[in-house]
Amino acid sequence: MRIGLFATCLGDTLFPEAVKSTAVLLARLGHDVVFPPGQTCCGQMHVNTGYQREPVPLVRNFAEQFGDTSIDAVVMPSASCAGSVRHQHEIVAERYGDAALRAGVATVKAKTYELSELLVDVLGVTRVGAYFPHRVTYHPTCHSLRMLRVGDKPLRLLRAVEEIDLVELPEADACCGFGGTFALKNSETSTAMLQDKMHHISGTKADVCTAGDSSCLMQIGGGLSRIRSGTRTLHLAQILGSTRTAPYALTEAAL
Amino acid sequence: MSTFLGMPTAPPRSPYGTGHLRGDRTFPEAAHDELRNEQLRRNLGRATRTIRTKRLDVTGELPDWEQLRDAGSAIKTDTMNRLPELLEQLERKVTERGGTVHWARDGVEANEIVTRLIRATGSSDVIKVKSMATQEIGLNEHLEAAGITPYETDLAELIVQLADDRPSHILVPAIHRNRDEIRQIFLDEIPGVDPDLDNVPARLAAAARAYLREKFMTTRVAVSGANFGIAETGTLTVVESEGNGRMCLTLPDTLITVMGIEKVLPRHQDLEVFLQLLPRSSTGERMNPYTSMWTGVTPGDGPQDFHLVLLDNGRTAALADAIGREALNCIRCSACLNVCPVYERAGGHAYGSTYPGPIGAVLTPQLAGMHAAKNDPNSSLPYASSLCGACFDACPVKIDIPSMLVELRHQHTEQSGTTAEKLAMKAAAAVMSRPTLFTAAQKAASLGRAVGGRDGTVPRLPAPFGGWSDSRDLAAPPKQSFRAWLSSAEGAETMRAAAEEGAGRTADTPEEDR
Numbered sequence: 001m002r003i004g005l006f007a008t009c010l011g012d013t014l015f016p017e018a019v020k021s022t023a024v025l026l027a028r029l030g031h032d033v034v035f036p037p038g039q040t041c042c043g044q045m046h047v048n049t050g051y052q053r054e055p056v057p058l059v060r061n062f063a064e065q066f067g068d069t070s071i072d073a074v075v076m077p078s079a080s081c082a083g084s085v086r087h088q089h090e091i092v093a094e095r096y097g098d099a100a101l102r103a104g105v106a107t108v109k110a111k112t113y114e115l116s117e118l119l120v121d122v123l124g125v126t127r128v129g130a131y132f133p134h135r136v137t138y139h140p141t142c143h144s145l146r147m148l149r150v151g152d153k154p155l156r157l158l159r160a161v162e163e164i165d166l167v168e169l170p171e172a173d174a175c176c177g178f179g180g181t182f183a184l185k186n187s188e189t190s191t192a193m194l195q196d197k198m199h200h201i202s203g204t205k206a207d208v209c210t211a212g213d214s215s216c217l218m219q220i221g222g223g224l225s226r227i228r229s230g231t232r233t234l235h236l237a238q239i240l241g242s243t244r245t246a247p248y249a250l251t252e253a254a255l
Numbered sequence: 256m257s258t259f260l261g262m263p264t265a266p267p268r269s270p271y272g273t274g275h276l277r278g279d280r281t282f283p284e285a286a287h288d289e290l291r292n293e294q295l296r297r298n299l300g301r302a303t304r305t306i307r308t309k310r311l312d313v314t315g316e317l318p319d320w321e322q323l324r325d326a327g328s329a330i331k332t333d334t335m336n337r338l339p340e341l342l343e344q345l346e347r348k349v350t351e352r353g354g355t356v357h358w359a360r361d362g363v364e365a366n367e368i369v370t371r372l373i374r375a376t377g378s379s380d381v382i383k384v385k386s387m388a389t390q391e392i393g394l395n396e397h398l399e400a401a402g403i404t405p406y407e408t409d410l411a412e413l414i415v416q417l418a419d420d421r422p423s424h425i426l427v428p429a430i431h432r433n434r435d436e437i438r439q440i441f442l443d444e445i446p447g448v449d450p451d452l453d454n455v456p457a458r459l460a461a462a463a464r465a466y467l468r469e470k471f472m473t474t475r476v477a478v479s480g481a482n483f484g485i486a487e488t489g490t491l492t493v494v495e496s497e498g499n500g501r502m503c504l505t506l507p508d509t510l511i512t513v514m515g516i517e518k519v520l521p522r523h524q525d526l527e528v529f530l531q532l533l534p535r536s537s538t539g540e541r542m543n544p545y546t547s548m549w550t551g552v553t554p555g556d557g558p559q560d561f562h563l564v565l566l567d568n569g570r571t572a573a574l575a576d577a578i579g580r581e582a583l584n585c586i587r588c589s590a591c592l593n594v595c596p597v598y599e600r601a602g603g604h605a606y607g608s609t610y611p612g613p614i615g616a617v618l619t620p621q622l623a624g625m626h627a628a629k630n631d632p633n634s635s636l637p638y639a640s641s642l643c644g645a646c647f648d649a650c651p652v653k654i655d656i657p658s659m660l661v662e663l664r665h666q667h668t669e670q671s672g673t674t675a676e677k678l679a680m681k682a683a684a685a686v687m688s689r690p691t692l693f694t695a696a697q698k699a700a701s702l703g704r705a706v707g708g709r710d711g712t713v714p715r716l717p718a719p720f721g722g723w724s725d726s727r728d729l730a731a732p733p734k735q736s737f738r739a740w741l742s743s744a745e746g747a748e749t750m751r752a753a754a755e756e757g758a759g760r761t762a763d764t765p766e767e768d769r
Contacts, residue, residue: 007738011737012738013696014732015733017733024749024750024753027750028760035738043684045683050661050663054684129760146644146648175643179642183722184720185283186597187725191727194727222726222728223726226728
């Protein structure tokens with residue numbers, strides 16, 4: 001399958017390891033990974049902060065970069081960006097776009113997936129050949145759980161990882177407090193939410209807290225690093241990308 | 256010949272400066288103080304967690320819960336789409352059955368109508384059933400100023416009233432108080448209370464009960480709200496748990512009910528849906544203990560003088576707005592409050608409105624506006640959410656609150672003219688819509704590594720990012736962006752090796768194992 005990889009602006013710039021793992025994993029599974037070089041950002045931050053005119057060029061650019069019919073599916077290591085493409089792009093296009101944009105958005109939306117959806121639903125694989133001999137707890141991000149409804153797909157992928165010690169996270173479905181610009185505009189409430197999330201993570205005594213969104217992991221990892229917790233964060237793609245021949249080397253740093 | 260009918264004018268919001276639909280500071284400012292209230296945090300955490308579990312138990316046991324939600328949503332949507340005719344039908348039916356209907360365009364009018372009606376009875380006291388509508392319009396304060404004493408008869412509302420406090424939860428108004436505080440409030444405020452009263456809940460309830468019984472037996476006028484008003488029959492409904500409502504609705508000579516116009520339902524049979532949705536979503540009970548229904552006046556039984564005050568107070572304005580119309584579907588169950596991580600931490604007072612929590616963050620700006628004054632505190636409400644979506648899942652009438660919050664944020668930025676934030680968003684979009692500029696910006700970001708400390712984290716960030724670094728580290732930007740890596744020799748070689756492995760895998764592995 002020819003898969004268009006959307007790195008997301010955050011992943012491309014600040015968390016490239018999660019994107020590398022995604023690219024390598026899909027190639028290792030025998031798929032043709034293409035990276036349209038003109039890609040930038042899905043515009044989620046703009047829309048969620050209340051700006052819908054400003055991201056029109058971003059929505060248009062996304063549709064143009066991935067609209068190519070030779071791309072069978074578009075994948076991104078982020079549920080919230082996939083949610084933006086699937087739920088918000090049409091709102092922006094409907095309100096401030098033209099007929100061409102609306103058509104382009106509809107085409108791309110139909111083939112856009114978050115990583116676990118692509119693996120389990122489209123490629124029909126849960127055993128990806130991963131090896132990760134560490135204690136791991138999984139935080140289901142809000143947009144993966146309640147916007148995309150990925151359900152237990154990420155957990156099915158994790159359960160199939162060799163040598164993994166997967167422990168359940170109490171009150172897993174509670175938000176970590178990130179929420180994009182919410183973490184800045186309401187940083188104290190966001191921090192109160194984060195404290196409870198960290199309390200539950202610490203209780204699992206996991207080496208790693210994983211999730212499908214680098215943004216939420218930036219919040220959780222930032223908090224864990226600040227309190228010098230023994231747990232660090234790692235994107236789901238990096239665990240799935242760790243193999244016996246090229247295992248992920250766990251370091252002390254929380255971030 | 257042509258007739259100019261004039262431009263339709265926008266229906267008015269709740270008048271600025273009246274009632275309780277606006278706080279005196281923004282959500283983040285109010286939350287700053289509330290978050291430091293340890294008692295509040297503990298009570299809210301415990302109470303919301305308990306009620307969440309109860310709600311999931313009683314909604315999960317119904318095989319048709321999702322269909323009930325769909326039915327509730329459909330009935331309310333239909334109601335809003337023909338609200339005027341249903342309200343007129345309700346008025347006709349209530350009048351036919353001996354009641355009197357009053358129309359109040361806002362809280363000021365409603366307060367005046369209720370005061371006039373109470374004065375006409377000659378009573379200077381009135382007993383009250385817990386009601387969001389009368390809280391919204393500030394009826395108690397208005398009555399007190401007019402020399403009429405209102406007595407709240409719901410236990411939690413009584414606590415709030417005696418303490419000269421404000422409710423912090425739609426359903427559990429005194430959720431922010433503990434039993435020691437309640438004991439002290441009773442000792443200070445209830446005349447003739449046993450000075451040895453301790454903090455045992457049953458004895459606290461008994462003290463309130465003794466006080467309230469006397470009020471029920473001697474007060475001739477009651478004011479209530481309504482959960483539902485049935486257009487087809489003119490029947491009003493109040494659901495409650497303590498029986499105080501039943502007392503207020505049956506014992507006095509005069510009953511005055513203040514009902515928001517969105518509480519109307521078309522048919523009596525619709526109660527079949529809502530009397531399942533409401534208690535299960537609200538208290539997590541299969542059925543609430545007391546459900547009172549009355550239709551006009553029944554000679555020789557119950558109040559012989561019945562008045563229904565239909566309250567607009569911004570509801571027509573909400574009805575004229577696509578998302579406001581959906582917000583009017585709310586049945587005030589408070590399920591969205593109990594699942595909201597922001598409400599759980601900041602508490603109800605931070606919202607500054609009678610309607611807190613996720614639905615309050617939508618409903619309050621719809622009823623009272625969010626640009627009525629410079630830096631209107633209501634304009635901070637749509638941002639008081641991480642958009643986690645728990646409220647949408649819990650809502651018994653499937654109100655898509657997260658999407659509505661995003662929509663309100665858009666309405667806010669459209670109204671706000673040029674702000675520093677808007678300029679920053681424009682600049683960010685300008686960079687991100689040009690790949691070459693974006694790549695250059697990424698390179699600049701990776702230079703930010705220089706500010707990273709020895710542990711690879713960035714120390715204090717400047718405004719508006721300072722709130723971030725108060726509680727969280729930020730990893731220093733990586734040496735290389737993903738795209739830089741991909742186009743490097745190392746990236747190309749890694750991808751080539753992975754593809755080679757993939758080609759081998761495709762060749763030897765059976766389909767189901769892949």
